[in-house]
Amino acid sequence: MEKEFITIHEKETAVKVQNTRVNAVRMKDIVKKGVRVYKDGKIGISGAIGEVPDEILLENAVQNLNAGISYPYELSGNLKDHRDYGKNRMSGDQLLERAEKILERLRTEYSDFDFNEIILTRDVSWQMKNTKGLDLEYKDAYMILALILKEKKSANVIDGYLEYYGRDFDLDKFWEFNSQLLEAYRHKVPLPEGDTLPVFTFGFSELQNFLSRSLNGEIYATGGSIFSNKLGQKLFNEKITIEQNMSPIYRAEPFFDMEGVVLKDDRYTLIENGRLVNVYTDKRTADVYKLPHTGAASGDYDGVPSLIGAPLRFAVDSHDIKSALGGKMGILVAVSSGGDFTADGSFAAPVQVGFLFDGEHIIGKLPEFGIRSHLYKMLGEDYIGTFENKNFYFGEGMQLQGYYMTIVR
Amino acid sequence: MYSFPKGLYVDVRIEETFETKISFKKDVLQEQKVRRNKGAFIRVFDGNRWYYSSLTDLSRVQECIDALARMATPNNNIMEHPIVKAFEVNRDRIIQYEKDSVTDIPVAEKQALLEGYLKLLDYPEIVHHTSYYVDNKTIKSIYSSKGTAITFDKQTCGIRFNLELAYGDNKNHDIVSKAAIRFDELKGLDDYFKERIEKAVAFVREAVPVEPGIYTVLLSPEATGVFTHESFGHKSESDFMVGDETMKAEWALGKIIGRDLLTIVDDGLVPGNGYTPYDDEGTKGKKTYIVKNGKLTGRLHSAATSAALEEPLTGNARAVNFQFEPIVRMTTTYIEKGDRPLKDIIAEIDKGIYVETIRHGSGMSTFTMTPSRAYMIENGRITTPVKVSVITGSVFETLAEVDAVSQEFELLSFIGGGCGKMEQYPLPVGFGGPYIRVRKLNVQ
Structure with missing residues (x-):
């Protein structure tokens, strides 16, 4: 019988903010443990939150073998890879001091806004070890600032956000960008003329989710994906390359999947120059549907590895937004909540907060509007490009992506 | 039960949870998991700022209260603070699910119930499905320095089918589910599920884009x-x-x-x-x-x-x-x-x-x-x-x-x-x- 152990340790200090003042300090120190056993092509699982002895978890996992869950796949093994991505670990006191400074300046210079929610520092470690010689460790430490912005004269619940995620917070860069952003909130501008406008997004979750579903090997192979039967075909603009990207730099998650697989350079190409070249898979999906295995297993720390989603990342294909705009003004989507794609790829969403920008600077805040397009148009003839984020201090690894979209006024 | 430091408001919330998750991908058992966890959340208030901590080792609750109290500034008038005055003081015990507890149902019985419904998913348009049985029973206890001492339980259970549908170039994904409080309420739901599954199948066959x-x-x-x-x-x-x-x-x-x-x-x-x-x-x-x-x-x-x-x-x-x-x-x-x-x-x-x-x-x-x-x-x-x-x-x-x-x-x-x-x-x-x-x- 082979045994596998997963341990996740998460320490967090969070400063809760109410009306631009520190309202509370929260501390968390949580350990989650998962144990898997493998015997005769079956898997048994168990787990717990807290320091439960491994022997008890092992006993429970052995009992779980009786469920008869099939797992006839070779375990990952013979690999030691320890990585620590944390650069500047911050103590709770340092975080509190930093938060107080930021809030004081916001109260003083931006008293026409109110700020609420959270600034936190998180220290995480993931370990995955098994009796086949697998020994993986991912450590990280990062800061998250997520402040809901509310214009005091507005009756909205939320008017926008100040955001940061990263390991190397630079207060000067934070103010350089956010001063510009907050001035833009104060400066209301009309939507440019035209039915179709260049729209730029960062962290476009609806697109990520739709692509993630559509590139899921199981959904693809069983015929439920919009891309089913299109492997090898050109789907998108020639500039577009999309990878399953496991690098923790962009998402503060382990570089290995939940089956202990580490990819070469932490990535696997799924769309190459607009062409569908792979779909993502775990060991079971690759075996059942005879697809290449891409190391995309996910699942709970105490669960059976499963194919649910995969972290996707566009390759940067363009470099100068201003020249891509060709003298036109673009629209930067800051908050778009609640929109979605239909199963056949049509997309529509409201834009609750959008800004006019010239490719480098944010000019002013736009009134609410809607955007509409279709997957194949956005990533086809209407695609502008994926740009490294150079100008906006939102967080590490953030990209900006542009497409022409229909504007719903 | 706990020693609450003077000059501060303190409350302690203890949660004991029991959860079951059983899933099938098509007709193959994917997961059968039972979780039992305990944890506590502690709040200390000095009239100016709150101090919170969560922990899983319940033997350390007192230690944690004392540690948070050391961060706070004792306030002799804390009981007169408007927030502290607003807190109700309740002493109660509401345990409703001792008889019909999901903790007492063998996991094999839960699995058999879910498995029995899988036959309802046999349509050519349902190209893939993932099916779940889930339950949760939580016992919460809340104690405060004002004198609150409450324990109550709550539970839910349910069945969910995630459907991947395809009919020619038409694709869709849909969810059919039923929530309940007691396990027995999830039995005999064939007609309920069948009606909704058939609607999902008809939708993927017939749906057309809406005119905005x-x-x-x-x-x-x-x-x-x-x-x-x-x-x-x-x-x-x-x-x-x-x-x-x-x-x-x-x-x-x-x-x-x-x-x-x-x-x-x-x-x-x-x-x-x-x-x-x-x-x-x-x-x-x-x-x-x-x-x-x-x-x-x-x-x-x-x-x-x-x-x-x-x-x-x-x-x-x-x-x-x-x-x-x-x-x-x-x-x-x-x-x-x-x-x-x-x-x-x-x-x-x-x-x-x-x-x-x-x-x-x-x-x-x-x-x-x-x-x-x-x-x-x-x-x-x-x-x-x-x-x-x-x-x-x-x-x-x-x-x-x-x-x-x-x-x-x-x-x-x-x-x-x-x-x-x-x-x-x-x-x-x-x-x-x-x-x-x-x-x-x-x-x-």
Whole structure:
């Protein structure tokens, strides 16, 4: 019988903010443990939150073998890879001091806004070890600032956000960008003329989710994906390359999947120059549907590895937004909540907060509007490009992506 | 039980949870998992700032109280602080599920129940499916330095089918589910599931893209529930209002925001996902009329917001689990039923959209609903299935557009997912209501 152990340790200090003042300090120190056993092509699982002895978890996992869950796949093994991505670990006191400074300046210079929610520092470690010689460790430490912005004269619940995620917070860069952003909130501008406008997004979750579903090997192979039967075909603009990207730099998650697989350079190409070249898979999906295995297993720390989603990342294909705009003004989507794609790829969403920008600077805040397009148009003839984020201090690894979209006024 | 330091307010929330998750991918067992966890959340308040900590080793609760107390500044007048004065003192024990506990059902029986329903999914259009049985039983205990000592239990269980559908180039994914409180309520549901599965199959075969535009929209109880939750429920969470004079003026109690036929309730005592006999700071659950006959009559509170806005407690301070502090959240929120038969309401619509099931919703200044299944209404009849990306409306205007409320009424709970508010997701909430007609919504 082979045994596998997963341990996740998460320490967090969070400063809760109410009306631009520190309202509370929260501390968390949580350990989650998962144990898997493998015997005769079956898997048994168990787990717990807290320091439960491994022997008890092992006993429970052995009992779980009786469920008869099939797992006839070779375990990952013979690999030691320890990585620590944390650069500047911050103590709770340092975080509190930093938060107080930021809030004081916001109260003083931006008293026409109110700020609420959270600034936190998180220290995480993931370990995955098994009796086949697998020994993986991912450590990280990062800061998250997520402040809901509310214009005091507005009756909205939320008017926008100040955001940061990263390991190397630079207060000067934070103010350089956010001063510009907050001035833009104060400066209301009309939507440019035209039915179709260049729209730029960062962290476009609806697109990520739709692509993630559509590139899921199981959904693809069983015929439920919009891309089913299109492997090898050109789907998108020639500039577009999309990878399953496991690098923790962009998402503060382990570089290995939940089956202990580490990819070469932490990535696997799924769309190459607009062409569908792979779909993502775990060991079971690759075996059942005879697809290449891409190391995309996910699942709970105490669960059976499963194919649910995969972290996707566009390759940067363009470099100068201003020249891509060709003298036109673009629209930067800051908050778009609640929109979605239909199963056949049509997309529509409201834009609750959008800004006019010239490719480098944010000019002013736009009134609410809607955007509409279709997957194949956005990533086809209407695609502008994926740009490294150079100008906006939102967080590490953030990209900006542009497409022409229909504007719903 | 605990030694509470002087000059500080302290409360301790202890949660013991039991969870089962069984899943099949097609007909193959994917997972069979039983979790038992314990954890505690501790709050210390010195009148100026809160100090929170969560832990899993319950033998260290006292140690943790003492550590947080050392960070705080003792305040001899803490009992006179408006927030501390607002806290109810309750001593109670409500254990309802000793007899029908999901903890007593063998996991094999739960698996057999789910497996028995898989035969209902045998359609060529259902190209893949993942099926779940889930249950949760939580025993919560809350103790405070004011004298609160409460223990209660709550449980839910349910079955969910995630369907991947394809018919030629038409694709869709849909969810069919049923929530319950007791395991036995999940038996004998073949007809219930079959009807909904057949609708999902028909939808992928027949649905056509909707013509975008402004439509009269009829919402099912499920859609009404999401509409109520997103369009107005979040607005009634009063933490958004503390220290905000514009919001207070915009949403002043007594303001008319809808027609006489519109009454919106949040009720923590309704069994199901939103059941909150005591909230997570020990306030007794209540039925709160947020809107009565079109007039704004109340909002949802924690002790802190109740003190700040000088309004009564409502029992809405809830945390998603023991790792988080309670914040103002909904429980079971719904529009009260009306007096009109559904068939009469439909008959009055010449051209409109009927939204039957919902994928997700959101509620800022513009609220949204993403239908899973929607249909055209033409000349008073529900006709062609239509694919809709999103339905939107302004939270400031849409409640006034509700012009019909049915006598048919249903309360529901989701299996999987829940309500999200910043970092705390998913919180189980109840929702539902009657069929309602909204005169104008933007459909895309």
